[in-house]
Amino acid sequence: MRFRGRSFMAFVLTPAPPLPGWLAELDKWTRNSPDFFVGRPIILDLANSAFDQSEISELITALGKRGIRIIGLEGARPDQLDPSLPPLLKGGRPAADDATLAAPPDQGTTAAASQPPQRQEPSSLLIENPIRSGQSVIFPHGDVTVLGSVASGAEIVAGGSIHVYGALRGRAMAGSTGDTRARIFCSKNEAELVSIDGYYRTAEEMDATLRSRPAQCWLNDRVLSIAALD
Amino acid sequence: MAKVLVVTSGKGGVGKTTSTAALGAALAQAGQKVAVVDFDVGLRNLDLVMGAERRVVFDLVNVVQGIAKLPQALIRDKRVETLWLLPASQTRDKDALTEQGVADVIKELRRQFDWVICDSPAGIERGATLAMRFADAAVIVTNPEVSSVRDSDRIIGLLDSKTEKAEKGQRIEKHILITRYDAQRAARGEMLTIEDVLEILSTPLLGIIPESEEVLRASNVGSPITLSNAGSAAARAYLDAARRLKGDTVPMSVPSDRKGLFDKLFGRRAA
Numbered sequence: 001m002r003f004r005g006r007s008f009m010a011f012v013l014t015p016a017p018p019l020p021g022w023l024a025e026l027d028k029w030t031r032n033s034p035d036f037f038v039g040r041p042i043i044l045d046l047a048n049s050a051f052d053q054s055e056i057s058e059l060i061t062a063l064g065k066r067g068i069r070i071i072g073l074e075g076a077r078p079d080q081l082d083p084s085l086p087p088l089l090k091g092g093r094p095a096a097d098d099a100t101l102a103a104p105p106d107q108g109t110t111a112a113a114s115q116p117p118q119r120q121e122p123s124s125l126l127i128e129n130p131i132r133s134g135q136s137v138i139f140p141h142g143d144v145t146v147l148g149s150v151a152s153g154a155e156i157v158a159g160g161s162i163h164v165y166g167a168l169r170g171r172a173m174a175g176s177t178g179d180t181r182a183r184i185f186c187s188k189n190e191a192e193l194v195s196i197d198g199y200y201r202t203a204e205e206m207d208a209t210l211r212s213r214p215a216q217c218w219l220n221d222r223v224l225s226i227a228a229l230d
Numbered sequence: 231m232a233k234v235l236v237v238t239s240g241k242g243g244v245g246k247t248t249s250t251a252a253l254g255a256a257l258a259q260a261g262q263k264v265a266v267v268d269f270d271v272g273l274r275n276l277d278l279v280m281g282a283e284r285r286v287v288f289d290l291v292n293v294v295q296g297i298a299k300l301p302q303a304l305i306r307d308k309r310v311e312t313l314w315l316l317p318a319s320q321t322r323d324k325d326a327l328t329e330q331g332v333a334d335v336i337k338e339l340r341r342q343f344d345w346v347i348c349d350s351p352a353g354i355e356r357g358a359t360l361a362m363r364f365a366d367a368a369v370i371v372t373n374p375e376v377s378s379v380r381d382s383d384r385i386i387g388l389l390d391s392k393t394e395k396a397e398k399g400q401r402i403e404k405h406i407l408i409t410r411y412d413a414q415r416a417a418r419g420e421m422l423t424i425e426d427v428l429e430i431l432s433t434p435l436l437g438i439i440p441e442s443e444e445v446l447r448a449s450n451v452g453s454p455i456t457l458s459n460a461g462s463a464a465a466r467a468y469l470d471a472a473r474r475l476k477g478d479t480v481p482m483s484v485p486s487d488r489k490g491l492f493d494k495l496f497g498r499r500a501a
Contacts, residue, residue, distance in 0.1 A: 130432050132387025133380050151383040
């Protein structure tokens with residue numbers, strides 16, 4: 001298995017007390033650009049803030065209700081952290097296209113079009129060997145394709161879809177970063193657990209007629225559906 | 231050039247020590263110079279199964295720690311003169327082994343023997359990882375039941391990631407040895423079939439050792455079964471497996487003490 005580091009652009013929000021006032025201002029601003037935060041990774045900047053753990057936790061919940069997903073904290077003191085909170089990020093650098101709340105970016109600009117198209121890394125992971133019991137493959141950037149089998153006690157976590165050309169006997173968790181359109185395909189369904197965007201089904205909850213045959217799983221309006229492929 | 235073989239399984243009680251002794255003796259009977267090394271520090275058994283428990287003076291831990299020289303710790307078998315045992319210490323635990331110390335001992339053994347067979351302890355902790363660390367090849371001992379097969383699969387994952395060969399990007403040679411196989415129970419669906427086991431583990435088969443009272447009897451008298459009862463079904467299966475390890479092509483079958491019928495019914499070729 002290979003691990004790689006990669007840097008990504010994230011927006012940073014800096015909450016200021018009092019929080020209800022700050023949230024009201026945020027709401028006012030997002031009314032003008034309702035989709036601005038959708039699907040974007042957001043960091044919470046807590047440097048120089050006096051919030052305690054429970055306030056931070058409540059704030060993340062309040063932001064979550066607005067569709068703002070916090071993936072990490074910056075500048076937090078150790079006493080503000082808790083394992084239930086997103087991880088602390090270090091070494092962030094300011095980026096050129098900072099958006100400030102006072103001046104929301106004009107969606108119509110053609111800045112992107114004027115740049116030469118960048119070559120995109122293919123966002124899929126191909127594994128040629130069987131995945132053994134106890135091994136865990138985590139690939140939040142896209143699809144995972146396994147040519148062998150996934151053993152009982154092994155797991156795959158993918159941001160996109162999961163394709164298993166052997167038998168799926170372990171766990172498969174697709175759409176781990178919130179992609180509700182992700183799917184799981186396997187040529188023999190012996191899975192211990194399948195899940196898409198957090199909606200899961202264990203082996204016990206699967207129809208016995210769907211076992212030991214090719215199957216696919218998808219999310220149908222928050223219900224995990226499984227159907228045979230043959 | 232010597233070959234270092236680890237006999238491992240993950241799960242306990244599946245027959246690692248019995249298989250180490252039987253394969254080691256079978257290779258030695260074929261004229262190879264063999265050292266069997268007990269890595270189960272603290273719970274040693276290989277000395278008993280080899281019938282050498284009353285001749286242990288120094289052990290693997292002593293050699294690793296430099297208290298004794300390797301020739302002082304090696305015990306020569308009384309029945310086959312090319313078979314040697316390096317026993318484990320019963321009074322210490324696995325933390326007494328250091329990676330460098332084990333590396334040095336294995337290197338020294340490689341110089342003197344054709345085969346170095348390491349009997350791994352159960353589990354996936356230090357003792358087991360050190361036993362497999364410097365291996366060129368592995369025999370994964372599996373019983374035809376789900377818990378044993380899953381643990382074997384876990385061990386195969388470790389063999390492919392935690393051994394020195396794997397870390398250099400080379401592939402460690404792996405073989406499945408199915409022990410305690412009962413053809414009648416498998417036919418009645420009370421056990422996983424050979425096909426099931428091989429399909430789950432997707433690793434080639436080295437041999438199928440039938441469930442047999444002779445195996446237990448051999449352990450109790452302190453003799454590898456290939457020496458004490460070479461005509462028994464289990465001994466024939468081990469002798470075949472040892473020939474396959476040497477690279478010979480031997481048709482796969484489940485030797486049986488019952489007359490002929492099961493041989494015909496369950497005879498099969500190597501996967």
